[in-house]
Amino acid sequence: MGVDIGGTKILAAVVTPQGEILAREKRATVAEEGPEAVISRLIGAIEAALSLAGTEPARLAAIGIAVAGMALPGEGVVAFSPNLRGWRDVPLRDIVARQLGVSTFLINDASAAALGEHCYGAGRGVNNLVYVTVGTGIGGGVIIDGKLYCGACGVAGEVGHMTIDVDGPRCNCGNFGCLEALASGTAVAREAKRHVAEGAETCLPQLVGGELEMITAETVFQAAQKGDPLALEIIAQAASYLGIGLANLVNLFNPELIIVGGGLAHMGNMLLSPALRVIRERAFEVPAQAVRLVTAQLGGSSGVLGAVAFALQQEAEVRP
Ligand SMILES: [Zn+2]
Known part of the structure; x- marks a missing residue:
């Protein structure tokens, strides 16, 4: 069960x-x-x-x-x-x-999801992988030599709370500039609302019938698919922060595979391509060339x- x-x-x-x-x-x-x-x-x-x-x-x-x-x-x-x-x-x-x-x-x-993808999903047969879930928050799990890495207290893998920007926005955890505060669905929605409030030109208000509080990461994705420049820019920005986080993980763990799951994973290449570009720019060349970036399979x-x-x-x- x-x-x-x-x-x-x-x-x-x-x-x-x-x-x-x-x-x-x-x-x-x-x-x-x-x-x-x-x-x-x-x-x-x-x-x-x-x-x-x-x-x-x-x-x-x-x-x-x-x-x-x-x-x-x-x-x-x-x-x-x-x-x-x-x-x-x-x-x-x-x-x-x-x-x-x-x-x-x-x-x-998130550790369970990492293990699930390793045993039954996108990570089958891969012994060294990192799973990152990007949704309302960001979580993750690390598989090393075919086993879930649990850490001293069993709470390892909190990839969403590595600091990316010391002066960045406040995170749900109380810290500042965590990956979660910059690249999660919550961060995407927050940035969209901020730009709309500042008068940016975009179809976002139209998509939510003028109720700006209703803007979610999903709304931003819909606008981006229509080619809305602001929505595209916000997602590219989040993807780039995600890439910085993943580049850190690539240098730390030299994984063969990074699996991205969670609600934002269905953005597919709109999220993964810029992230992979940043990995290639920032991580060391040998592990950066070795890693593949894919979306999760088990939903x-x-x-x-x-x-x-x-x-x-x-x-x-x-x-x-
Ligand atoms: Zn945090």
């Missing part, structure tokens, strides 16, 4: 060890109701997915849970989450394991599939 808890939705899926999804159930998170209510909806989603697959908890090998937040795999605790209100030191692993009687494992959602299923892969790996280590 793979579960993916995000700020807006919970996805639970019954998955075979080969990564085939047999049944899935989606529920709203309603994060503002706090951990207890969210956990009860999560259990509900798991039970519904099991019933859709015509199976029961006793037949599960394990449950893997991917959380949009700081998950400590060793303790099985969600230390905190910017997207889930009130979650502080929640012992989610043991709560779910006790309630369903199945060994349960906890992992950060919204990367979290549940990665959570399953993680649970199976952990289970194998516990009971070899």
